[in-house]
Amino acid sequence: xxxxxxxxxxxxxxxxxxxxxxxxxxxxxxxxxxxxxxxxxxxxxxxxxxxxxxxxxxxxxxxxxxxxxxxxxxxxxxxxxxxxxxxxxxxxxxxxxxxxxxxxxxxxxxxxxxxxxxxxxxxxxxxxxxxxxxxxxxxxxxxxxxxxxxxxxxxxxxxxxxxxxxxxxxxxxxxxxxxxxxxxxxxxxxxxxxxxxxxxxxxxxxxxxxx
Numbered sequence: 001x002x003x004x005x006x007x008x009x010x011x012x013x014x015x016x017x018x019x020x021x022x023x024x025x026x027x028x029x030x031x032x033x034x035x036x037x038x039x040x041x042x043x044x045x046x047x048x049x050x051x052x053x054x055x056x057x058x059x060x061x062x063x064x065x066x067x068x069x070x071x072x073x074x075x076x077x078x079x080x081x082x083x084x085x086x087x088x089x090x091x092x093x094x095x096x097x098x099x100x101x102x103x104x105x106x107x108x109x110x111x112x113x114x115x116x117x118x119x120x121x122x123x124x125x126x127x128x129x130x131x132x133x134x135x136x137x138x139x140x141x142x143x144x145x146x147x148x149x150x151x152x153x154x155x156x157x158x159x160x161x162x163x164x165x166x167x168x169x170x171x172x173x174x175x176x177x178x179x180x181x182x183x184x185x186x187x188x189x190x191x192x193x194x195x196x197x198x199x200x201x202x203x204x205x206x207x208x209x210x211x
Contacts, residue, residue: 001032001056001164002056002160002163002164003054003055003056003057003060003164004054004055004056004070004071004160004161004164005052005053005054005055005064005065005068005069005070005071006023006052006053006054006055006064006069006070006071006072006073006155006161007050007051007052007053007064007069007071007072007073007083007086007087008020008049008050008051008053008072008073008074008075009048009049009050009051009072009073009074009075009076009079009080009082009083009086010049010074010075010076010079010096011047011048011049011075011076011079011100012040012047012048012049014049014075014076014098014100014147014148015075015146015147015148016049016050016051016075016148017038017040017049017051018148019051019073019075019148019151019152020036020038020051020053021036022152022170022173022174022177023036023053023055023152023155023165023170024036024053025173025177026165026169026170026173027055027164027165029169029172029173030164030165030166030169032055032056032164032165033055033056033057033058034053034054034055035052035053035054035057035060035062036051036052036053037051037052037053037062037063038050038051039051039052048079048082050082052064055161055164055165056164064086066085066086067085067086067087067088067089068086068088069086069087069088069091070088070091070092070158070160070161071087071091071092071093071094071155071158071160071161072084072086072087072091072092072093072094072126073093073094073095073096073151073155074093074094074095074096075096075098075147075148075151076096076098076099076100077095077097077098077099077100077112077113077115077118078099078100078102078112078113078118080093080095080118080122081113081118081121084121084122084125084126087125087126088126089125089126089127090127090128091126091127091128091160092126092128092129092130092158092160093122093125093126093128093129093130094129094130094131094132094151094154094155094158094196095118095119095122095129095130095131095132096132096134096147096150096151097115097131097132097133097134098134098147099112119131130154130195130196130199132150132151132154132192132195134147137150137188137191138150138187138188138191140183140184140187140188141184145184145185145187145188145191146184146185146188149174149185149188149189149192150188150189150191150192151192152170152174152188152189152192153167153188153189153190153191153192153193153194153195153196154192154193154195154196155192155196156170156189156192156193156196157192157193157195157196157197158196167189167193170189171186171189171190174186174189
């Protein structure tokens with residue numbers, strides 16, 4: 001069993017902690033040792049959130065070492081830059097390119113990083129990059145599927161994770177967690193998984209369709 005260390009970053013209100021909880025549940029269902037450590041910022045909504053998950057390690061500290069994560073996922077554009085301190089150079093980075101402007105940006109006091117600058121920084125810091133765009137989420141009953149579940153599906157396209165936990169185990173955990181939303185969540189999860197499988201895991205960015 002090859003271990004897998006994961007770091008999730010984003011802001012409060014995006015379901016980052018829920019993502020971590022779901023992966024921990026799936027690990028337990030698959031009989032994979034798991035350590036799960038969430039860190040929340042001061043603001044309940046909009047504050048920085050970080051979750052560290054260590055899979056397949058019988059005895060290890062709960063914290064992922066600096067530049068030690070096999071997979072880093074950011075659910076917000078600007079927070080992705082913080083994730084560069086966590087990911088291995090040969091690891092995988094997934095950016096869900098959502099923009100959540102902090103108060104300083106909205107007041108015109110601070111600058112917010114452009115899409116191009118963030119992608120350039122990520123591309124220079126990690127070998128494998130996948131960018132997911134909020135406006136490209138699939139629809140279910142004419143509504144976009146849940147962003148964090150869509151991103152979760154893309155995570156399971158990464159071999160370091162799916163070799164430890166079968167994606168169908170994760171889908172089953174989703175269905176049990178929210179039985180009334182089982183169909184929509186399964187749609188979101190498999191759509192994200194398909195994106196990751198189609199684009200591959202070798203420095204590929206899912207391009208924005210401007211048309």
